[in-house]
Amino acid sequence: MNQLMDTGRRAPAAAPPAMARLRWAITLFFALDGFVFAGWVVRIPAVKEQIHASAGALGLALLGVSVGSVTTMPLTGTLCRRYGNHPVTVVTAALLSLSVALPALTRSALQLGLVLLLFGAAYGGLNVAFNAAAVDLAEAVRRPILPSFHAAFSAGGLASAGLGGLLAPHLSPGWHLLLLTATGLVVTAYAGHILLRTPRPATGDGPHRDATEAIPGRGRVLPVRRTRLLVTVYGLITLCTAYGEGALADWGSLHLSADLHTGPGAAAAGYAVFALMMTVSRMSGTWLLERLGGTPVLVGGGLLAAAGMLMAALSPELWPVYLGYALTGLGLANVFPAAIGGAGALAGAHGVAVASTLGYSGILLGPPSIGFLTEAYGLPRALTTIAALAAVAALLSRLARRDRRRAPH
Secondary structure, eight states: OOEEOTTSSEEOOOOHHHHHHHHHHHHHHHHHHHHHHHHHHTTHHHHHHHHTOOHHHHHHHHHHHHHHHHHHHHHHHHHHHHHOHHHHHHHHHHHHHHHTTGGGGOOSHHHHHHHHHHHHHHHHHHHHHHHHHHHHHHHHHTSOOHHHHHHHHHHHHHHHHHHHHHHTTTSOHHHHHHHHHHHHHHHHHHHHHHHHHSOOOOOOOSOOTTSSOSSOOTTSOOOHHHHHHHHHHHHHHHHHHHHHHHHHHHHHHHIIIIISOOOHHHHHHHHHHHHHHHHHHHHTHHHHHHHHOHHHHHHHHHHHHHHHHHHHHHOSSHHHHHHHHHHHHHHHHTHHHHHHHHHHHHHHHHHHHHHHHHHHHHHHHHHHHHHHHHHHHOHHHHHHHHHHHHHHHHHHHHHHHHHHHHSOO
8 A cells, every 4th residue: 555755746665775764764853852852951950040030930931841742742743644744853853953042042931931832842743743754664664663763762862861961060051052953953954864855655554574463554444433532542541651751750869869868869860770771671662562562562561660660659768669660661661652653553643643642741740740649648659640550551551452353344
């Protein structure tokens, strides 16, 4: 079955060298996304001092990223259907690279919030566009390769956070963020050249190489209502897992310092363990999906994360908390990309947009929800909600599998 090229013309299935070029280019965009975003995050304290903002004012300004992203994601799905995933990926990557330099030019919390709306819009748009492009490629090669792209995102974020820690004492926020802009534009020009010159790959209707439903193929035609329901279920799975990612990013280190009374280094190491395990797990995600299939990875990942987070939240000792964070990272790592892949294969860019929007909503809900629950019940009990939602994600994954089996072919 031929697919439309991003230019609107029909193209035959891409040859293997073209597939390899596409995979390399899309991988670069994922890594760039993580690199730019993490580079901005490590300079937030310096920008806060620059604009003389209170903690509350800064919090409101930072909402600009979230509002911009969630607002733009559904629109990006429409743009991808109209203009193609590849052009939208290149344009949004360029906008992300340019807009990351703007926070250093602000002088008030209001100005920061406004520029972060633009930054968030570019970030959300890029996430939808390159995930849609990755889903197309995964279907074309008949392999569940989305985890490898998300591993590139995680690796880019880790590299940028480390580099930012080294550069922060020597570079002002303005020069640092400008360096991110220059790096982003160079990578966008290089990877974008490959992406725009390579047609959108054709997707086949045959069985996957692993003979599983790791990525449901578009050859199966479902009723519209059933498709919408399944896409929503996949979106809820991303919401449940992204809740945990967002909550651990903001509260994981605090749990170690406030509840276990560790030093700053030991507290920071907790989240580093979680992030490292996510990256490692995503590197092996394709192998797991090919050998186990989508449902075992989704269900098993959710249950592993639930058990790990219960251990981390309730243990009074340091090393079990580290182990719990590691198991949570291993479990959650491949659930998000597998769910995005399932939604995208069912409904294309629209499915990716729906799942991404719900997933990003989970990132937004996580930190404030933990904060409110901490006030009422304490941080350890509040963190058990991460385990609860991971278990819900496992249940939803099982229900989605059963619903697909009942669907007509």
